[in-house]
Amino acid sequence: MTQAEIIEALLAFIARPDASEAEFEAMALKVFAYQFRNNAPYKRFCLQRGRTPLAVKRWCDIPAVPITAFKDLTLSCCPPEAASHVFMTSGTTQGVRGRSYHPTLAVWQRSMLDNFRARFMRGRARIRMGILFPDDGELPNSSLAHYLSLARRACGTPDSQGFIDAGGLDLDGLLAALARAEAGGEPYALLGASYSFVPVLDALAAQGRRFALPEGSLILDTGGFKGQSRELAPDAFYDALSAAFGVPRDSCINMYGMTELSSQFYDDGNAVCPSVKSGPHWVRSRVVDPLTGADLPDGEGGVLVHHDLAHFNCVSAILTEDAGEIVPGGFLLLGRVDGEASKGCSVAVAEFLAAARG
Amino acid sequence: MIANAGHLPGLSREALRWREVAHGAWGERVVLALPELDAAQAAALCERVRENARERLKQMPVTRIVDAVDAAVARLLDREHPLRRKAEHLLPIVTGYDRETVRLGLTGYLRTFRRPQLLRFLAEDFANPAMLDGFQPAAKGGLLRAQGPELLLHIWAGNVPALSLWSLICGLLVKAGSIGKLASAEPLTAGWFAGLLAEIDPEIGECLAVVWWKGGDAAAEAPFLQAADTVMAYGGNETLAALRAKLPVTTRFLPHGHRIGFGVVAREALDSRKAPALARLAAHDVARYEQQGCYSPQMLFVERGGRVAPAEFAGYLARELAALAHRHPRRALSPGEAAAVAGWRGAQELRGLEGAAELFGEPADPWSVVHVEAAEALSPTGLNRTLKLVAVDDLAAVPALVGPYRAFLQTAGVAAAPERLLRLAERLAAVGVSRIAPLGRMTAPEPGWHHDGRFSLLDLVTLTEIEPGAEAAAEGFAPYAD
Numbered sequence: 132m133t134q135a136e137i138i139e140a141l142l143a144f145i146a147r148p149d150a151s152e153a154e155f156e157a158m159a160l161k162v163f164a165y166q167f168r169n170n171a172p173y174k175r176f177c178l179q180r181g182r183t184p185l186a187v188k189r190w191c192d193i194p195a196v197p198i199t200a201f202k203d204l205t206l207s208c209c210p211p212e213a214a215s216h217v218f219m220t221s222g223t224t225q226g227v228r229g230r231s232y233h234p235t236l237a238v239w240q241r242s243m244l245d246n247f248r249a250r251f252m253r254g255r256a257r258i259r260m261g262i263l264f265p266d267d268g269e270l271p272n273s274s275l276a277h278y279l280s281l282a283r284r285a286c287g288t289p290d291s292q293g294f295i296d297a298g299g300l301d302l303d304g305l306l307a308a309l310a311r312a313e314a315g316g317e318p319y320a321l322l323g324a325s326y327s328f329v330p331v332l333d334a335l336a337a338q339g340r341r342f343a344l345p346e347g348s349l350i351l352d353t354g355g356f357k358g359q360s361r362e363l364a365p366d367a368f369y370d371a372l373s374a375a376f377g378v379p380r381d382s383c384i385n386m387y388g389m390t391e392l393s394s395q396f397y398d399d400g401n402a403v404c405p406s407v408k409s410g411p412h413w414v415r416s417r418v419v420d421p422l423t424g425a426d427l428p429d430g431e432g433g434v435l436v437h438h439d440l441a442h443f444n445c446v447s448a449i450l451t452e453d454a455g456e457i458v459p460g461g462f463l464l465l466g467r468v469d470g471e472a473s474k475g476c477s478v479a480v481a482e483f484l485a486a487a488r489g
Numbered sequence: 490m491i492a493n494a495g496h497l498p499g500l501s502r503e504a505l506r507w508r509e510v511a512h513g514a515w516g517e518r519v520v521l522a523l524p525e526l527d528a529a530q531a532a533a534l535c536e537r538v539r540e541n542a543r544e545r546l547k548q549m550p551v552t553r554i555v556d557a558v559d560a561a562v563a564r565l566l567d568r569e570h571p572l573r574r575k576a577e578h579l580l581p582i583v584t585g586y587d588r589e590t591v592r593l594g595l596t597g598y599l600r601t602f603r604r605p606q607l608l609r610f611l612a613e614d615f616a617n618p619a620m621l622d623g624f625q626p627a628a629k630g631g632l633l634r635a636q637g638p639e640l641l642l643h644i645w646a647g648n649v650p651a652l653s654l655w656s657l658i659c660g661l662l663v664k665a666g667s668i669g670k671l672a673s674a675e676p677l678t679a680g681w682f683a684g685l686l687a688e689i690d691p692e693i694g695e696c697l698a699v700v701w702w703k704g705g706d707a708a709a710e711a712p713f714l715q716a717a718d719t720v721m722a723y724g725g726n727e728t729l730a731a732l733r734a735k736l737p738v739t740t741r742f743l744p745h746g747h748r749i750g751f752g753v754v755a756r757e758a759l760d761s762r763k764a765p766a767l768a769r770l771a772a773h774d775v776a777r778y779e780q781q782g783c784y785s786p787q788m789l790f791v792e793r794g795g796r797v798a799p800a801e802f803a804g805y806l807a808r809e810l811a812a813l814a815h816r817h818p819r820r821a822l823s824p825g826e827a828a829a830v831a832g833w834r835g836a837q838e839l840r841g842l843e844g845a846a847e848l849f850g851e852p853a854d855p856w857s858v859v860h861v862e863a864a865e866a867l868s869p870t871g872l873n874r875t876l877k878l879v880a881v882d883d884l885a886a887v888p889a890l891v892g893p894y895r896a897f898l899q900t901a902g903v904a905a906a907p908e909r910l911l912r913l914a915e916r917l918a919a920v921g922v923s924r925i926a927p928l929g930r931m932t933a934p935e936p937g938w939h940h941d942g943r944f945s946l947l948d949l950v951t952l953t954e955i956e957p958g959a960e961a962a963a964e965g966f967a968p969y970a971d
Contacts, residue, residue, distance in 0.1 A: 175842040197835030204839055421824075421831035423853040432824055434831070452832065454824060468828035474674050475647035475781025478747035478897050479829065480869045482725050 134209065134234060137165050137443050141238050141413070144440065145245055148412050155415070155440075159190035162440050162447050169208035173446050176200075191417060191426070195436045195448035201229030201391050206445045209234040214444075218274040220390045221357070231274070231390055231445050239393045242441035243278055244285055246411045250397035251351055251384055252286055255318075258349070260291035261308050263323025263331070269296055274390045275354065279322055287320075295327060302334055309342045309376070318347035321376065325352040325385075328372060329360035335375045343377035350378050353386040365404035387464055391449055393441035396461075409461030413440045418457050421450070421468070429457040434468055492579060494676045495524045496683035496699040499537050505530070508701075510673070512583045514821060519582045523676055523701040528712050531700075535668065535716035538698050539640045542666025546696040547636075551611065551621045554661050557693050559604040561685040566599050572681055576650075584648040584675055585820035590777065591650055597933050598651055602658055606936035610662060613937035614946040621663060621950075630957035635950040637663030638741070642717035644732065646724040648674035649778050654682055656721050657697070659945045661686075667697040668713060672723075676701060705731065719743065719949060743948055745941055748783035748899035749869055750774075750931055751790065753887055753913065755905035759795025759802060767904055768805035770929030771876075774902060776813045776856075777932040779820055780872045783941075784900035784924070784931050787870045789878045790887045799880035800847065803860035807849035810856035810874060819855035819874055826873055830857070833871030867891040884909060888916040895921035899941055902931040 132140070144150060144158050164184040167174050173196065177183060180194045187193055196206070201220070205211055211232050216239075220229035233239055252258065262279050270276035283291050294305040312319035321328075321344075328350075335341060350372055356362045363371065369380045381400030387408050388395035394414050398406035410416060417426055418433040427433040435455035438448045454465040491509065493502065507522040526534065546554070564570045568577075573595075580591045600606070611618035615635065617625045624632035641660045645653040653669060657679055660667040669679050680699040687694020702709035705728075714720065714732070719741040722732050729744040736742055752771055758764070774786050789806070791799040822830065831852070837859040840846040849858040856874035864886055865879050881887060884905065891898060898921040903910055914925050923942030924934065939945065964970060 172839075172842055176839070179838070179842065197832065197839070199832065199836050200839050203836065204842070421828045422822075434824070434828055450831075450835070452828065454828075468825055474826075475649050475778060475785075476652075476723055476745070476747050476783040477781055477785050477787070477872060478725075478749045478783075478869055479872060480833070482727075482747060483749070483869045483894070483897065485726075 132161060132165050134444075137162065138235065138238055141440060141443055142241055145238070145241050145411075145413050150412055155412070156190045158413075158440055159193065159415075159438060159447070160184070160187065162443050163187060163190075163193045165443065166208060166446060170206055170446065172200075172204040173206055190415065190438060193438065193448045195419075195424070195438075195450040196446050197450045198229065198389075198391055198452055201231065201445070202227045205230070205232075207232035208444045216277075217272055218277070218390045219272040221273070229391060231393075231442070233393075234444055236277070238441050238443060239277075240281060242394045242411070242413065243281055246395055246397070247282055247286065249411070250399075251282075251320075251349065251386075253347075253349070255286075257286055257288050258318055258320045259312065260287040260320045260322060261305060261312075262291070262293040263295055263300070263305075263321065263327035264293070265295055265297070266293050274388070275324065278388065278395070282322065295323070300327070300330060302331070305331065306340070309344070312344055312348070313342050313377075316345050318349070319344050320349040320351065321378075322351040324354045324359070325368070326354070326356045326359035328352055328368075329356070329363065332371050332375050341375050341377065348376070348378050348382065350376065350383040351386055352383070353388060365401065369401045369404065389451070391442070391445070392437060392439045393443075394439045396464075398461075405463045405465060407458055407461045408464055410437070410439070414438065416455070416457075416462050418455050418462065419450070424450070427457075432456045432465060435462065435464070491520045491522055492575075492677070493522045493524075494671060494699075495680045495701060496687065496694075496697065497524060497526075497534065498541075498687070498695050498698060500524075500526075500530060500534065514582050514585045515587070517582045519579055521583065521676060523671070523673075525702065525709070526700060528708070531709070531712035532716065534698055534700070535640060535712060538666040538668055538696060539716070541692075541695040542639050542664065545692045546661075546664045546666060547639075549664070549692070551618060551662065551664070553690070554664065554693065555604060555607045555611075557686055557690040558602060558607060558658055558661060560689045561682060562599050562602045564685055565682070566596060572685060576678065576681065579677060580650045580675070583677060584650055586648075586650065586778065587817050587820070590817050594650055594777065598654075601934075601936045602654065607658070607662065609937045610659065610945060613939075614944050624953075624955060627954060631960055632955040634953045635663065636953065637665035637950050638718035639666050640717050640719075641665035641667050641949065642713055642720045643667065643669040644720065644722040644724070645669060645672040645679065646674075646722075646728070647672055647781060649782055650675055651678040651682075653679040655940070655945075657682065660721075660949065661693070661697070663946050663949045665719070665949060668717070669697070669699045670710075670713070671699060671701045673701075673704065704728070707735075710735070714740075721745070721949075743943070745783070747897070748941070749788075749867065749894065749897045750782075750784045750786045750900040750902070751788045751867060751891060752786045752902040752928055752931070753884060753905065754789065754791045754802065754928075755884055755903075755909055756792040756795035757906045757909070758904040759792070759797040761796055764795075764797040764802055765805050765809075767928055768802060769809045770927075771902070772806055772809035772813055773929055774931040775810065775874055775876050776817055776819075779874060780870070782932050784926070784934065786900075786902055786931055787872070787876065788867055789876060790881050790884070790890065791878055792884050793880055793882055799862070799878060800860055803847065803849060803858055803878045806876065806878065807856075807858045810858065810876070811850070811854070814855045814874075822873055830871035830873055830875055833857075833875055834859075837877075864890060867894050884913050885916070887913070888920050891917075891922070892920035898922050900924045900926055900931055900934075902926050902928040904928050 214232035216233040267276040267280040381402040421434040454468040506525040627633040721743040
């Protein structure tokens with residue numbers, strides 16, 4: 132298949148929420164064959180595992196590359212210089228950032244929007260948004276900036292606003308917008324990185340202020356705290372959001388996404404933590420033993436593997452560094468699995484890297 | 490079964506809260522009860538230990554302490570002794586290490602603390618150990634007396650069996666009233682040992698206590714941190730920094746942070762006769778305690794130009810690790826540990842795709858060896874029997890490859906001819922390596938070892954000197970003065 136053909140096939144597949152398991156498998160095998168042929172480092176990886184398109188008959192046998200590969204290797208089916216967009220991870224390992232190359236954002240955007248509408252918008256066409264993250268003009272290599280900018284353009288009302296730019300957080304502007312929303316009675320949506328909410332919560336607490344946003348208002352946070360703010364336990368975080376903005380916890384939605392994918396996962400609110408997360412019909416998630424790559428029984432903790440067909444230009448099957456557990460309706464996300472300190476007194480990778488960073 | 494941890498003179502079991510923690514490995518389960526003291530109990534315990542140390546321990550000749558420690562160690566070395574049997578039964582379940590590793594490790598380690606070795610500890614740090622008992626002539630003139638702290642707090646970490654005994658015994662040798670905080674991952678041996686000492690010499694037993702609190706629990710640790718004169722702590726830099734910030738500035742703080750060990754193999758050690766034996770020794774160092782020790786090797790630098798090439802040596806290592814895995818099965822790994830191994834292996838595998846690394850062993854094997862030909866700086870592996878072998882043209886390249894990580898350096902296992910050993914040691918010393926061991930003995934430091942390059946006993950004491958002038962002046966006031 133050519134690039135144009137695979138894009139067309141994927142757009143058609145994304146448009147078919149009723150696609151059967153067999154159809155998913157057929158599409159996954161097509162994408163695998165495409166990546167095997169066009170992505171040389173991935174091909175070598177597959178050959179080393181003895182998994183070629185001829186040998187692989189089931190989607191779950193498609194080799195998943197460790198997420199660090201996006202740092203070490205150039206994983207792209209098109210020549211990297213032909214990519215219209217390159218998304219980079221915010222976290223680095225010794226200065227190296229993971230990269231995803233996109234020759235077009237057509238599939239990425241279709242994937243994002245269909246899923247966002249289905250999981251976040253709750254039936255509305257548009258909602259007034261406040262964005263707690265810089266926009267894609269400011270951070271052209273950030274997939275999250277693109278995600279939020281697209282959400283605002285496609286699903287936000289014209290008076291939606293961003294409140295974080297190179298100058299930092301515009302707290303006054305945000306508080307004014309929240310006050311207007313509170314008074315106006317129209318639902319409001321506040322979206323941003325999890326850590327962006329923390330200084331806002333702190334400021335509101337310091338001022339003794341809280342809002343009661345109109346019924347139907349929503350919050351979307353994503354990405355965790357990443358050392359960018361103080362860490363809050365999930366229950367404390369959603370309690371604080373709910374108290375500060377008057378949005379019930381079941382309307383506080385957490386999006387789980389990553390630069391190394393072209394689709395996102397959502398929960399249906401965080402009334403209970405950890406919440407059950409799931410992806411759209413063009414994505415499958417598994418939980419494996421990280422050492423053997425073998426599937427673990429449902430309910431047993433392991434490492435998450437995602438197969439995201441929309442990530443057609445790089446690698447669709449990735450072994451994450453996220454701990455998870457398969458449960459009815461999706462999976463639980465149980466934090467990161469890397470960076471565990473040694474049980475003894477030998478230095479382990481995380482501490483060593485932390486020291487090397489200084 | 491439930492086993493109670495700790496040693497708490499003056500506190501009755503009923504008066505304490507106990508936190509029960511279950512451990513399981515090798516198909517068995519045990520529940521440990523860890524003591525949780527409230528602030529008043531903690532403060533009273535500190536006061537009691539300090540008081541007893543002042544009244545009793547400080548008044549004893551050091552030889553009495555040596556004898557008591559020797560007797561306690563003798564019992565733990567006796568495989569028929571009930572406590573030794575208990576240790577061999579419970580430690581594998583609690584730490585996850587296999588029975589043989591625990592048995593061999595305990596015996597090898599405990600031998601470090603027999604009477605002759607204890608005297609060596611003393612002789613290593615004190616020109617005249619009698620200065621722990623009274624004033625002794627000093628080389629510069631006058632007299633010297635060494636005093637250990639009245640209250641020494643040990644904060645132990647890690648799951649290496651019985652590791653706590655090193656600092657506990659050192660403290661006792663300088664007559665320090667000692668309180669040890671158990672590591673959650675091995676909360677047994679120190680308490681047993683203290684109990685044995687109390688049985689053998691009840692007066693000594695009154696001068697030490699073994700406690701537990703949840704690491705970082707500010708309320709629980711505060712009474713101990715405030716009371717101690719000296720704190721000896723083990724742990725990662727983050728833990729140590731947090732501890733240091735909580736101590737009064739007048740408290741002496743002796744931190745032992747996490748370390749990374751490495752091996753160096755010279756070309757003269759690489760002939761077809763010596764190389765396989767050397768690989769066996771290196772594999773032993775890797776497998777013993779699953780690379781959890783500060784002295785455990787994570788990387789091996791192997792010189793080109795010997796009869797056996799680095800690539801071939803990597804193959805020997807892989808075979809030896811595979812063989813060891815049968816005799817000493819690897820501990821069951823936690824999901825985080827498994828992910829660390831998988832993450833490291835995955836990264837090496839990717840480098841292998843570019844032809845930059847050669848990987849031995851299958852992902853599911855309980856060991857991994859990766860061999861790289863391009864010189865590369867020291868870095869940790871995934872632990873739990875994951876080893877990287879780096880080929881170098883000349884041993885002289887090694888100090889520059891490890892030097893940037895001075896703060897993490899400690900043990901180097903070296904196989905080289907005498908002259909080259911000395912030349913290399915000189916340069917390794919300059920970049921911060923504090924111990925050079927033979928391969929095969931990296932995880933078994935000798936008695937009197939200068940842990941992290943420091944003095945085990947001398948760092949604990951404070952000297953009081955009577956200057957020659959004071960001695961001379963006193964003569965003027967003697968009844969027999971003219």
